[in-house]
Amino acid sequence: MAQETLLRLHRHGLGFANDAAMGGWLYRVTVNLCFDRARAARHSKELQTSELAEPLSVDAAAESAVIRQQQKQRLRAALAKLPVKERAAVVLREIEGLTTAEVAAALGSTEGTVRSQIFRAMAKLREMLGQERL
Numbered sequence: 001m002a003q004e005t006l007l008r009l010h011r012h013g014l015g016f017a018n019d020a021a022m023g024g025w026l027y028r029v030t031v032n033l034c035f036d037r038a039r040a041a042r043h044s045k046e047l048q049t050s051e052l053a054e055p056l057s058v059d060a061a062a063e064s065a066v067i068r069q070q071q072k073q074r075l076r077a078a079l080a081k082l083p084v085k086e087r088a089a090v091v092l093r094e095i096e097g098l099t100t101a102e103v104a105a106a107l108g109s110t111e112g113t114v115r116s117q118i119f120r121a122m123a124k125l126r127e128m129l130g131q132e133r134l
Contacts, residue, residue: 005026027102028106034088078128079091082121082125086124089107089114089117089118089121
């Protein structure tokens with residue numbers, strides 16, 4: 001998705017007055033591309049949880065690193081089960097570190113909607129992951 005976003009930036013040769021304008025455009029295009037991919041995956045069933053999982057660390061001696069890696073894989077699998085908009089809101093806010101206003105702008109919704117989507121998504125993630133702390 002990142003590569004396709006950068007290709008679109010190059011193809012359209014867009015000039016931006018400041019970095020903030022370009023950042024907003026990049027997030028919006030990336031989110032739209034991800035939504036398109038998710039829609040296509042629903043129809044063709046091509047998106048598998050395994051695509052989202054990273055291989056386990058080879059370093060077997062570092063048990064805590066392996067456990068963290070497994071937790072990340074479980075989180076990725078749980079994220080993949082969320083509705084697309086809830087997943088996008090959580091990833092942009094909690095993982096990418098955007099503000100609620102920036103997430104709302106990127107998703108084309110209101111801040112209240114984004115807060116609601118994040119709240120519902122986090123509740124679903126807690127339920128899917130059991131008692132693990134998010």
